[in-house]
Amino acid sequence: MDVTRAAAVLAGNWLGSSTVPSRSLYPHQWSWDSAFIAIGLRHQxxxxxxxxxxxxxxAQWPDGRVPHIVFDPGTxxxxxxxxxxxxRAGRTSGIVQPPVHARAVLAVHEAAPDRGFLATLYPKLRAWHEYLRGSRDAGxxxxxxxxxxxxxxxxxxxxxxxxxxxxTPSSGFVRRDLAHGTEADRPSDADYGRYVRLAADYRDSDYRDFGDFVVEDPGFNALLADGELALAEIAEExxxxxxxxxxxxxxxxxxxxxxxxxNGFFFARDVRTGALTRQxxxxGLLPLLLPDLAVAPALLATATGPRFGLGRVHGIPSYDLTAPxxxxxxxxxGPSWSNVGWLLHRALHHHGEHALATRLRTDLLTTAVATDFAEYCDPLTGAGHGTRSFSWTAALAVDLLAQPA
Incomplete structure (x- = not known):
């Protein structure tokens, strides 16, 4: 793969101070997208x-949260x-996204050391994690x-x-995403109505109250733990x-x-009922990012088994291949996303699965080019879905190319 194609995607999506995930579908700055984008940009x-x-x-809030969108005033x-x-939160949204930022800050510093950059962002990262570990420990x-x-x-x-x-879903709003994406690729109208209802209720509580949806997500928390390990390295530096x-x-x-x-897997937990959601x-694979994970062998067996087919399909399916x-x-x-593949590539190396990591890396790069850096892909056929020239797909391809096979 020629890195210039991926670099051109990132150049085309650059606004001058941040990068949009997509010029059409996502025309602002998204939180975890920017972390993945920075990981690719650090090389060039x-x-x-x-x-x-x-x-x-x-755009960090005084309470430490990092908002999931920073709106571009020119859009x-x-x-x-x-x-x-x-x-109604000024130039940001009021919710958050997964805490991948400390890992991104450390990666950028490792590629181009800058202690001033670390010294500026360390207290901000610390406040971000303290917000999550404190204000968000609902369970x-x-x-x-x-x-x-x-x-x-x-x-x-x-x-x-x-x-x-x-x-209860909200109604009476206009979905802008369907003007830029195929309806069959996007969340349903019913789901979107529930998203809007939850966001409006949280906004109306002044972004403080826990509402009807309160969930402990294994992926989010695995990334928080990995972020704490990255913060330890930043502190030492x-x-x-x-x-x-x-x-x-x-x-x-x-x-x-x-x-x-x-039973061999990490499931989300509904805090309101106390029940695990059994999908x-x-x-549920992202805790493999933690190098000392005691249950790693069992989780790897699930990852490579029929539910996810790791090593036999394209990327990492987002959902159980065997589910009806x-x-x-x-x-x-169901589709595979390159950021999850990139995270699992790291995780496989943590646990000594180097040959499987190499196979995954090759597939992620091949699929990125073949789909014109699609947002996500069919894990069975490799066909691209969602928007094209997607920033984190391009950025993580740049990063994978910079790593040894």
Missing amino acids: APERARRELRTLFA PPEAYFPGPAFW GHGLAAIVHPWESGMDNSPAWDEPLARV LGLPSEEHRESAARIAKALQDTLWD HTCA DFDPARYWR
Whole structure:
């Protein structure tokens, strides 16, 4: 693969201080997208990578949360719904996305060392994690809860179906996403109505109250634990104490296993009912990012088994291949996403699965080029779905190319 094609995607989506995921479908700055984008940019444009992350954290809230969208003032309001007028939070939304930022900050520094960059962002990252570990521990288990499916980054995951069922959908809004994406690839109208209802209720509580949807997500919390390990390395680089971050990561890992692990897999937990949601989704594989995970052999067996087919399909399916409602085209209900593949590539190396990691890397790169850097792909055929020239697909391809096979 020629890296210039991927670099051209990132150049085309650059706004001057941040990168949009897609010029059409996602015309603003998204939180976890920017982290993945910075990881790719660090190889060719490290100052842009640093600016990407600085721009995002400039919009951090006083309570420490990092909003999931920072709105571009130059983009027409009708280009995206729900926009800033809906959220009533100034230039941001009021919900969050998975905490991959500390890992991205560390990666950018490793590629182009800049202690000033680390010193500026370390306290911001620390405040971000403290918000999640404190204000979001709704279940009292030491796990951060999400209050909206969008906060997981995996919007219409089947794991959310049960807790979403008690939410009455909103109506009377216009979906802007369907003007830029195929309806069969996107969340349903009923799901979208529930997303809008949850967001409006949370907004109307001044972004404080836990509503009808309160879920402990294994993927979100695995990324928080991994972020704490990255924060420990950042602290050490700055000559600061690091043990508290390692202890925090260990506590989260233990809470994950004590609370969400059952029968060879990590499931989400509905805090309102206390029940695990029994859908096997790719979020349940992300605890493999933790190098000392005691249950890694069993989880790897699930990953390579018939439910996910790791090594035999394209990427990592977002949902159980054997489930009767598996859908290879609809957003997070089956398709493979490159960011999940990139995360699992790291995780496989942690656990000594180097040959499988190499196979996954090759597939991710081949599929990215073949689909013109599609947002996601069919895990069975490799066909691209969603928007094309998607920024994190391009950025993570750049990063994979920079790594040894």
